[in-house]
Amino acid sequence: MPNDDDAPQPRKYAAPRGTSDLLPEAWPYWKFVRDTGERVCELFGYQRIDTPMFENAGVFLRTAGAGTDVVEKEVYLFEDRGGERLALRPEGTATVMRAYIEHGMSSLPQPVRLYYIAPNFRYDRPQAGRYRQHTQLGVEAVGDAEPMIDAEVIDLQATFYRQLGLAAVTLRLNSIGDSVCRPRYIEVLRDYYRSHLDEVCADDRMRFDKNPLRLLDCKEDRCQPIIAGAPRLRDYLCDACRQHFAQLQAYLRALAIDFILDERLVRGLDYYTRTVWEFHPAEEGAQSSIGSGGRYDGLVELLGGVPTPGVGFGSGFERLIFNLKRQGAPVPPAPPPALYLAHLTPEAAAEALRLADAVRSAGAEAVVGPQGRSLKAQMRHANARRARYVAIIGSAELAAGEATLRQLADGSERRVAFDGLPAAVGGEP
RNA sequence: GUGGGCGUAGCCUAGCGGUUAAGGCGCCAGGUUGUGGCCCUGGAGAUCGAGGGUUCAAAUCCCUCCGUCCACCCCA
Numbered sequence: 001m002p003n004d005d006d007a008p009q010p011r012k013y014a015a016p017r018g019t020s021d022l023l024p025e026a027w028p029y030w031k032f033v034r035d036t037g038e039r040v041c042e043l044f045g046y047q048r049i050d051t052p053m054f055e056n057a058g059v060f061l062r063t064a065g066a067g068t069d070v071v072e073k074e075v076y077l078f079e080d081r082g083g084e085r086l087a088l089r090p091e092g093t094a095t096v097m098r099a100y101i102e103h104g105m106s107s108l109p110q111p112v113r114l115y116y117i118a119p120n121f122r123y124d125r126p127q128a129g130r131y132r133q134h135t136q137l138g139v140e141a142v143g144d145a146e147p148m149i150d151a152e153v154i155d156l157q158a159t160f161y162r163q164l165g166l167a168a169v170t171l172r173l174n175s176i177g178d179s180v181c182r183p184r185y186i187e188v189l190r191d192y193y194r195s196h197l198d199e200v201c202a203d204d205r206m207r208f209d210k211n212p213l214r215l216l217d218c219k220e221d222r223c224q225p226i227i228a229g230a231p232r233l234r235d236y237l238c239d240a241c242r243q244h245f246a247q248l249q250a251y252l253r254a255l256a257i258d259f260i261l262d263e264r265l266v267r268g269l270d271y272y273t274r275t276v277w278e279f280h281p282a283e284e285g286a287q288s289s290i291g292s293g294g295r296y297d298g299l300v301e302l303l304g305g306v307p308t309p310g311v312g313f314g315s316g317f318e319r320l321i322f323n324l325k326r327q328g329a330p331v332p333p334a335p336p337p338a339l340y341l342a343h344l345t346p347e348a349a350a351e352a353l354r355l356a357d358a359v360r361s362a363g364a365e366a367v368v369g370p371q372g373r374s375l376k377a378q379m380r381h382a383n384a385r386r387a388r389y390v391a392i393i394g395s396a397e398l399a400a401g402e403a404t405l406r407q408l409a410d411g412s413e414r415r416v417a418f419d420g421l422p423a424a425v426g427g428e429p
Numbered sequence: 430g431u432g433g434g435c436g437u438a439g440c441c442u443a444g445c446g447g448u449u450a451a452g453g454c455g456c457c458a459g460g461u462u463g464u465g466g467c468c469c470u471g472g473a474g475a476u477c478g479a480g481g482g483u484u485c486a487a488a489u490c491c492c493u494c495c496g497u498c499c500a501c502c503c504c505a
Contacts, residue, residue: 012478014496069503073430091505120505125430127499136505203502214503268504278505289505316505344463377458379465387465394463408465 018124018132024334029321032331033164034117037137037315040160041115044152046139049114051095053121057087063094063302065270067210074122088121091269092138093296093312094303100142101305110143117317129287129319139293140312142300147244150275150295150311151251157279157291157313158257164320165329168282169290171257174265175245176213177237178273179298185236186212196226213266233263241274248275267292271299275311281323290323291315337365339425340382341403342375344394352393355403355421362427383408389425391416 015021022030038048057077064070076088089095096114099105105112119135126132139156141149154171161169176182189212197205201220208215216227237245252259259277267276276294293313300308324331339359341352349371356366367385369378375392382390391403402415405424416424 017496074503122504124503125501126497127501130504134505206502211503219501286500287504291505314505319505342464374458375463376465381465383465390465392464396463404464406464411465413464 016132018126018130020131026321028331028334029324030317031334033137033317033320033324036163037115037117037160040156040163041137041139043159044113044156046113046115046141046156049096049099049116050118051092051099051116052089053119054086054088055095055098057085059094059098059303060087060090063097063269063271063299064090068268068270070122070268074124076121076123089118090122091120092116092118092136092314093140093299093310096138096140097142097296097299097303097305097310100308101300101303106143106306106308111149112142113140114142115139120314127287128285129316129322131318135317136314137291137317138312138314140310142310143308144311145297145309147248147275148251150248151255151257153293153311153313154252154277155255155257157293157315160315161279161290164324166281166290166320166323167327167329169279170282171259171277171279172262172265173249173252173259173275173277174233174262175237175241175274176233176266176272176276176294177241181236181238181241182233182273185231185233188231188236189213189215192230193226199223200226211266217264217266244274267294269296271296271302273297277313279315283323283326287319290319335365336386336388337367338388338427339364339366339421340369340378340385340387340390341366342369342378342382342390342392344375344392345398348393348395348398351398351418352391355391355393355418358419359422359425359427362422364422364425364427366425391421391425 041048057075060075061071070090075090078086078088080086096116100112100114116138117135118138119133121133123132124130137160139153141153158169158171177185190208193200193204193208193212193215197208200215200223201218204215204218204220204223207218213233215223216230216233218224218227234242249259262278265276265278272294274295274297276292278289278292280288281290291313292315293311295309295311297307297309299310300306339356341356343349343352349368352368356368359366367382367387369381373381375394379390387408390406390408392406393403397403397415400415402417403421404413405416405421406413
């Protein structure tokens with residue numbers, strides 16, 4: 001509009017791409033997942049930790065690995081007004097390990113068992129199950145290299161899903177070796193692929209440089225024969241890794257946790273070592289993984305701490321909720337208000353405000369009707385909010401010092417003295 | 430970053446070249462004096478995503494951009 005006389009039109013804002021508003025009707029799901037996660041973590045003796053939503057950029061850029069997508073294109077980078085180079089957290093583990101080092105947690109009894117619920121940010125094209133801001137439950141067991149703790153963390157995760165009521169989740173498990181045997185394997189794999197580069201797809205040629213382990217996970221038909229003939233990671237695991245993996249499987253069997261070995265399972269971040277796993281729901285989709293984890297024995301060192309082993313997982317709320325909804329899992333509904341106070345005069349409005357506070361003090365929910373509306377309108381509103389009771393306060397009630405208390409379910413009505421109202425609607429004295 | 434689908438009131442949808450863009454849900458107000466859910470009546474609410482073009486005429490056709498959804502990549 002090239003018209004100078006036009007006042008600037010206020011822009012219509014929308015939530016940024018890949019983000020969404022969590023509306024009241026969706027909150028019960030969120031609360032259910034959050035409460036269940038917190039409870040299960042506490043059952044396993046994990047303690048809550050919260051770290052900032054942004055960190056010095058190096059915390060993520062130097063740990064995730066140079067060629068990874070996270071570092072190359074997904075991190076939200078910015079400079080603050082003081083010139084600090086910061087990044088919105090793309091994942092939780094690195095920030096928690098930074099805190100572990102900063103607060104000297106290596107002097108606590110090991111392992112240190114931690115959990116958190118926090119948003120992560122990744123600049124990526126949104127699609128089903130993938131957002132630029134998503135929330136994860138994260139669990140980390142730090143300072144223990146033994147496979148028993150891997151089993152414990154996986155057990156915790158499986159328990160979480162069981163308590164959520166998620167149907168038929170499957171666990172896929174793999175070992176990707178350590179800093180000794182994995183580089184050796186990657187060399188062997190590269191040597192093998194080098195002679196097949198003209199036969200594989202374009203993506204694979206990229207993976208060859210950036211992420212060779214992913215070559216094994218290609219879905220292109222023409223790449224399948226190449227994959228079939230490729231050297232196998234499990235044949236190149238060192239004895240220590242092999243034994244670690246075998247013991248973990250024995251523990252999982254002891255826990256009666258089913259798993260399938262998936263040699264194609266690889267993690268996106270470089271700091272993973274040995275154990276890696278993913279949980280998938282019964283019905284698969286493009287972004288199907290509902291939670292994944294792994295061991296990261298080299299991470300603390302990358303952040304400048306003394307070498308410290310660790311193992312953990314992250315599980316995305318949005319995908320969990322999507323699966324809960326898809327299978328029609330029951331979640332506890334948000335509690336409706338106990339009392340709605342309808343008022344007919346300005347004096348009654350003042351009394352309604354006062355009575356509402358008295359009811360709340362007694363621990364029951366109270367909502368007052370909007371000013372200046374008819375009784376009918378307030379009754380409709382009370383009904384829409386599913387209130388259990390409506391207290392009607394007009395001049396007659398004011399004169400008598402009593403409210404007319406109506407129960408919405410059956411329409412029954414009685415008079416209740418003002419000071420008896422909290423008890424009458426279920427409040428504690 | 431690549432490819433495809435879709436963009437009409439808060440939500441869902443009709444209209445697909447021709448006078449004041451239609452319906453449902455929701456919202457607001459009424460259906461006698463101070464009473465909800467069902468029903469009835471009325472009302473508010475849309476520069477038909479934005480810009481440009483074709484045409485006597487465009488929500489309807491074309492182009493560009495933006496947004497959104499889905500898929501690849503990757504990941505929770």
